Amino acid sequence: MTIHHDEPDVSALLAPLESVEPGLMQRLHDRLAAAAAEQDTLDIAYRTVDSPIGKLLLAATERGMVRVAFEVEDHDAVLQRLAEKLSPRILFSASRLDPAARELDEYFAGTRHRFDLPLDFSLSRGFRLSVLEHLPQIAYGHTESYAQVALAAGSPRAVRAVGTACATNPLPVIVPCHRVVKSDGSFGNYLGGAEAKRALLALEAA
Amino acid sequence: MEPKKPFELVVREHGPTVLRVCRAVLGAHDAEDGWSETFLSALKAYPELPAGANVQAWLVTIAHRKSIDIVRARNRQPLPVDELPVRPSGLGIPGDGHREVLDAVGQLPPKQRQAVAYHYLAGLPYKDVAGLLGGTPDAARRAGADGVKALRTILVDSSESYVKEETP
Missing domain, CATH: 1.10.1740.10 (RNA polymerase sigma factor, region 2, helix turn helix motif)
Structure with missing residues (x-):
């Protein structure tokens, strides 16, 4: 509360004005997010969804999905980086992310094998972008090695760079970097943790 | 930064x-x-x-x-x-005085009402309040002080009349 305390008697006089009915701030917030989306001033909308691999943060621009983040990445820190890199005009808003939430639900239920969502790759550039654009071509339930992906992305010797591109994938799960494994068949690293990668590959193998 | x-x-x-x-x-x-x-x-x-x-x-x-x-x-x-x-205000918790204080604020002249809101509710220094209202910081301070004084009068009067009504 910001009521001044250098004049405690005035604070006491105005104290009854402090109360705000429960639910009202939520209603005003939702109205703001809807109006902002309508006026094209909501640059990034976000929400979270629960999943078998933990809570996921979903963020979308008007162009499409721009970020999926694992809990271990610290969602607050992820939003702060989006504010600095893309735009600080960020609001919690479930509606823009409803299709993504639904498709992820279906994916984790095993009934969806392909995501059909517009993607915004503004966070990726150059070779990393080429790698990310190739990944959706690896079919559900299949894997490729880092070397195969390097070849497909047009730089057969850039195997390590493929590793970096996967490790910095701004759209994990939806852009399936989990389908890229080591040549010896072992899983390799994953931003969401080795356990999450194992779970996704097991889900797709079922 | x-x-x-x-x-x-x-x-x-x-x-x-x-x-x-x-x-x-x-x-x-x-x-x-x-x-x-x-x-x-x-x-x-x-x-x-x-x-x-x-x-x-x-x-x-x-x-x-x-x-x-x-x-x-x-x-x-x-x-x-x-x-x-007649709009039920639905403001605040019944009996917490929210409605009464807000009604009292509403009876103040606009400058006093604004000075009280910006200084006491939002914590703006009177220098900034003056920037919004025009006039000097001293004038803003006076508007705030007068507003608080008037509020006290209105609220004390209404609570006294309330007591009188309740007393047989």
Whole structure:
């Protein structure tokens, strides 16, 4: 509360004005997010969804999905980086992310094998972008090695760079970097943790 | 310098204060429109706000301008007052005095009402309040002090008449 305390008697006089009915701030917030989306001033909308691999943060621009983040990445820190890199005009808003939430639900239920969502790759550039654009071509339930992906992305010797591109994938799960494994068949690293990668590959193998 | 936060955090942190200011300046009926227009306008301009700026003072400035717009628009379209439905205020918790204090604030002349809202509810120094209202910081301070004095009178009077009514 910001009521001044250098004049405690005035604070006491105005104290009854402090109360705000429960639910009202939520209603005003939702109205703001809807109006902002309508006026094209909501640059990034976000929400979270629960999943078998933990809570996921979903963020979308008007162009499409721009970020999926694992809990271990610290969602607050992820939003702060989006504010600095893309735009600080960020609001919690479930509606823009409803299709993504639904498709992820279906994916984790095993009934969806392909995501059909517009993607915004503004966070990726150059070779990393080429790698990310190739990944959706690896079919559900299949894997490729880092070397195969390097070849497909047009730089057969850039195997390590493929590793970096996967490790910095701004759209994990939806852009399936989990389908890229080591040549010896072992899983390799994953931003969401080795356990999450194992779970996704097991889900797709079922 | 601190990097700019996602606007969501600005709404969460300052939303309730801006609502209190809008209620005090505009009354319960128009406060929600004032709040919405303030934050919509703030969201639009947010990327241009200099990093490290006082966000609350910035929001109060926008709320001040939007309130003036709303009052002007309201005065252009006068409503037949006698036909207005009685609106249950629904403000605050019953019996917490919210309604009474807000009604009392509503009886103040506009400058006093604004000075009380901006200084006491939003914590703006009188120098900044004067910047919004025009006039000197001393005049703003006087408006705030007079407003508080008038509020005390109104609230004490109404509670005394309440006691009188209750006494057989």
